[in-house]
Amino acid sequence: MRERGEQLLAIYHSHPRSAxxxxxxxxxxxxxYPSAVYFIVGLGGERPSxxxxxxxxxxxxxxxxxxxxxxxxxxxxxxxxxxxxx
Ligand SMILES: [Zn+2]
Numbered sequence: 001m002r003e004r005g006e007q008l009l010a011i012y013h014s015h016p017r018s019a020x021x022x023x024x025x026x027x028x029x030x031x032x033y034p035s036a037v038y039f040i041v042g043l044g045g046e047r048p049s050x051x052x053x054x055x056x057x058x059x060x061x062x063x064x065x066x067x068x069x070x071x072x073x074x075x076x077x078x079x080x081x082x083x084x085x086x
Contacts, residue, residue: 010052012039019045023053023062031055037065 001008011033015021021042023031031038034056042049052065 010037014041017044018042021051031057
């Protein structure tokens with residue numbers, strides 16, 4: 001990733017039985033990327049729910065984060081990349 005100039009922004013996983021997911025003790029213990037946003041998808045409710053967290057493994061704690069999802073048509077994304085705008 002570093003060689004390509006890429007940066008880890010987010011990591012996601014699911015909690016199949018949770019309707020309102022929160023990081024588990026294991027999630028906190030294994031969160032080695034303090035600058036990443038951890039997304040957890042809860043699949044235990046009527047509809048899936050997506051939550052975002054900052055996990056501070058070294059302090060053994062987590063905090064919820066707000067996020068916004070923006071959708072862009074694939075064609076528009078390709079055009080933006082061709083124009084060198086991304
Ligand atoms: Zn988890």
